[in-house]
Amino acid sequence: MNLNDSIQVLKGVGAKRKEILEKMNIRTVKDLVYTFPRKYEDRRTVSYIMNAPFNEDVLLEVIVVSKKLQGSPYNKKAPLKVLVEDSTGNLELVFFNAKYLAGYFFPGQQLTLFGKITLNNGRRQMVHPEFHRTGDKDDIRGLFPVYPLTEGLTQGQMRNLQLLAEPYHGLIREWLPPEIVDDNNLCPPSYAVTNIHFPSEERRVLEGRYRLVFEELLILQTGLFYIKKGIKSFQKGIKLDKNVGVDEFLNNMRFQLTEGQKRAYKEIEADLEDSRPMNRLVQGDVGSGKTVVAELAMYKTVKCGFQAVMMAPTELLARQHIETLKKDFEPLGVRCELLSGSMKVKERRELLEDLKEGKIQILVGTHAIIQPDVEFADLGLVVTDEQHRFGVEQRNLLTRKGKDPNVLVMTATPIPRTLAVILFGDLDISIIDTLPKGRKPIKTFLRYEESRNKIYDFVRDKVKEGSQAYVVAPLIEESDAIKVRSAEEIYDELVPRYPGVRIGLVHGAMKPKEKDEIMLSFKNGEIDVLVSTVVIEVGIDVPNATIMVIENCERFGLAQLHQLRGRVGRGEKQSYCILISGSKGEIAEKRNNIMVSSSDGFVIAEEDLKLRGPGEIFGTRQHGIPELGIADLVKNVDILNKVRVIAEDIIEKDPALSEPEDLELRDRIRMMFGDKISLNL
Ligand code: ADP
Ligand code: MG
Numbered sequence: 001m002n003l004n005d006s007i008q009v010l011k012g013v014g015a016k017r018k019e020i021l022e023k024m025n026i027r028t029v030k031d032l033v034y035t036f037p038r039k040y041e042d043r044r045t046v047s048y049i050m051n052a053p054f055n056e057d058v059l060l061e062v063i064v065v066s067k068k069l070q071g072s073p074y075n076k077k078a079p080l081k082v083l084v085e086d087s088t089g090n091l092e093l094v095f096f097n098a099k100y101l102a103g104y105f106f107p108g109q110q111l112t113l114f115g116k117i118t119l120n121n122g123r124r125q126m127v128h129p130e131f132h133r134t135g136d137k138d139d140i141r142g143l144f145p146v147y148p149l150t151e152g153l154t155q156g157q158m159r160n161l162q163l164l165a166e167p168y169h170g171l172i173r174e175w176l177p178p179e180i181v182d183d184n185n186l187c188p189p190s191y192a193v194t195n196i197h198f199p200s201e202e203r204r205v206l207e208g209r210y211r212l213v214f215e216e217l218l219i220l221q222t223g224l225f226y227i228k229k230g231i232k233s234f235q236k237g238i239k240l241d242k243n244v245g246v247d248e249f250l251n252n253m254r255f256q257l258t259e260g261q262k263r264a265y266k267e268i269e270a271d272l273e274d275s276r277p278m279n280r281l282v283q284g285d286v287g288s289g290k291t292v293v294a295e296l297a298m299y300k301t302v303k304c305g306f307q308a309v310m311m312a313p314t315e316l317l318a319r320q321h322i323e324t325l326k327k328d329f330e331p332l333g334v335r336c337e338l339l340s341g342s343m344k345v346k347e348r349r350e351l352l353e354d355l356k357e358g359k360i361q362i363l364v365g366t367h368a369i370i371q372p373d374v375e376f377a378d379l380g381l382v383v384t385d386e387q388h389r390f391g392v393e394q395r396n397l398l399t400r401k402g403k404d405p406n407v408l409v410m411t412a413t414p415i416p417r418t419l420a421v422i423l424f425g426d427l428d429i430s431i432i433d434t435l436p437k438g439r440k441p442i443k444t445f446l447r448y449e450e451s452r453n454k455i456y457d458f459v460r461d462k463v464k465e466g467s468q469a470y471v472v473a474p475l476i477e478e479s480d481a482i483k484v485r486s487a488e489e490i491y492d493e494l495v496p497r498y499p500g501v502r503i504g505l506v507h508g509a510m511k512p513k514e515k516d517e518i519m520l521s522f523k524n525g526e527i528d529v530l531v532s533t534v535v536i537e538v539g540i541d542v543p544n545a546t547i548m549v550i551e552n553c554e555r556f557g558l559a560q561l562h563q564l565r566g567r568v569g570r571g572e573k574q575s576y577c578i579l580i581s582g583s584k585g586e587i588a589e590k591r592n593n594i595m596v597s598s599s600d601g602f603v604i605a606e607e608d609l610k611l612r613g614p615g616e617i618f619g620t621r622q623h624g625i626p627e628l629g630i631a632d633l634v635k636n637v638d639i640l641n642k643v644r645v646i647a648e649d650i651i652e653k654d655p656a657l658s659e660p661e662d663l664e665l666r667d668r669i670r671m672m673f674g675d676k677i678s679l680n681l
Helices: 015-022 029-031 099-104 153-171 178-183 191-199 203-236 245-254 259-272 289-304 315-332 346-354 392-398 416-421 447-463 486-496 511-521 558-565 586-597 601-612 614-618 636-652 662-675
Strands: 040-045 058-068 078-085 089-095 110-120 122-129 130-133 142-144 279-284 306-310 336-339 362-363 379-384 406-411 428-432 443-448 468-473 503-506 529-533 546-550 576-580
Touching: 015 110, 015 443, 029 153, 040 078, 058 099, 122 601, 142 153, 153 191, 191 203, 191 406, 203 416, 203 636, 203 662, 245 289, 245 315, 245 379, 259 279, 259 406, 259 428, 279 289, 289 306, 289 315, 289 379, 289 406, 306 315, 306 503, 315 362, 315 511, 336 558, 379 392, 392 447, 416 601, 443 447, 443 586, 447 468, 447 529, 447 601, 468 486, 486 529, 503 511, 511 529, 546 558, 558 586, 576 586, 586 601
Parallel strands: 089 122, 279 406, 279 428, 306 362, 306 379, 336 362, 379 406, 443 576, 468 529, 468 546, 503 529, 546 576
Antiparallel strands: 040 142, 058 078, 058 110, 078 089, 110 122, 110 130
16 A cells, blocks of 8 residues: 555545546545635535525534425326425425435435525425434434535535545655654654544544645745755856946936836846846836846846847837937937737838847747747847736746846736745745835726716816826626626717717727727827727826726725726826726725725735635736645745745755655655646655
8 A cells, every 4th residue: 555556545446536636636545635615515514404505505403394205106206305394394395306315215214414504485495405313324414525526526526535444544644854843743644634534523633734835835935945946056158247336327317216116227247247147036016116127137148248138018018118228328428119910011121130240139029039049149138027927937938048047027016025025936026115206196087877977077177187087997898797888888989979089999899909009199199088998008108197097896806906096196286096886795805995085006906816816816827836725825824934945945955955854855846746747845
């Protein structure tokens, strides 16, 4: 008997079951044992028929009053109805297509039931409940584990498999060093696993859970540190000359750097002057001025004789960047070019030739710059803007266009520090936590449908004063049952209301090129009010736009609302964000109020995380983070903090994880990361 035995050693697991389990990455008994319940169904408290809630699973203890088969006795499909009662009242059990069950019940019999009570023509019913008769083998009471499943596998089958694997629990040995076990009060892993699968007592489940969350996070964190260390210690990158400064650039600037920008650049500069390749994430709220920090890094790189490339998630952002870069760099004699999707073949070929010969020092573009025919003479720096839009893979492809170039990634998605360390485990992090001086805080208001007229008037007045406005509507999905206003509808409403005002419309069905053109006219001040679905790109910079109206704001994630709001408040004038909520529900209210009361992206992100969880927000898969079986990066943040210190220590002492005491850890890292991340283990 061995934990690494194939799952097929278990009774009843044949080729077909094996295939189904494989879909869940369960191949060995160990894999099965480490597949944990997502939650527990609490079937310990008995409810009474007349007091029990409808449509929720409840546990009842009843006595059978009578039974009858409806319809013709020759009809196999005739439903079986069993009348049962407890001290408060009675209830009808309904079993369709189950004539054979008739013999199971008799008047006076005691039954335990588990199921949902529904109301049918004023009669309480339970359709196909789970039931237990005195003497039946499987009890239906207690705490029941609820497992993640896949098609072709039922909860009952999974529970049964776990039962078959129970004899293997004893083989799980303690693998953490005694100091860690003692310091953190961890129970033995075999005890933990048994109690997670077979919850006899809540206290034991909690003890077990703590242990398993702890070890899972330790494996995750150590794995990520290992990868980071590997990148750092094995690669030799480009080392830029310490004596080359960026003063000309700074002297040419229209503004002073903020403290946050200075600090971030200092950290970047140190990386650039080191022989190890830079791998740094710059995180800064919308409008904190990340672009100029990237420009400084590019300038230093170019002055040292290398090329730089900047990748933006959309053509529009790329165009915005090239405009800024040209303005800032051309006076200094640096050639910047945009590789655009709309270039003519000949134009493109010439540009690529110049790039290959080193005549172009800075290239900007969308992910189109990953294409194989884009070659550099000597690529020294790769910048990706709005990193969360790109996967690790895309970043890596771009990096391979040079010989271990420095890498700078920028994101406006505010990520709580602990989580950032996990998500960007392979990156160092700089945070720009200051906004440029003179920004007026955006005034945010929460309004409902009844104020629509007033809001429209307000927008018109501001536009007449020379400001520009965004009106954003959520994307309408076909499945939408609830009425949501579409961008088109709003546009049709505004046109007659606003004579003399130039209104633009961007909607989901448009081609990217059409969208970009309209966005560009807005940027150039040729459109006063832009009505759109959520295509207003992150990062677009229109300082004259001071009004942001968001329709059906309850449809947006908090972080998304924050991003949208960040489109205004970029100039001298007072800016406004008006959230129009289509729901007065409690949760909607709570979320909306967070937006009204906070302008801090980090605070909003924390709240968003609590409401939605990290997977949904950051697409953890995209970041190359393996799926977790029991730990929750948000709820278990305290454990994560403890574990981080321990993981740092382990990697410090044994960077290759080759010492005997780290072998199991190494194995578990391999098990967790699989082929998602290449480990040199
Ligand atoms: P983001 O961090 O959202 O990418 P940007 O780099 O687009 O922000 O900068 C937002 C705006 O702030 C730009 O118009 C930029 O020129 C301006 N800006 C950046 N840094 C400063 C600063 N230190 N002082 C004043 N304005 C600044
Ligand atoms: Mg930006």
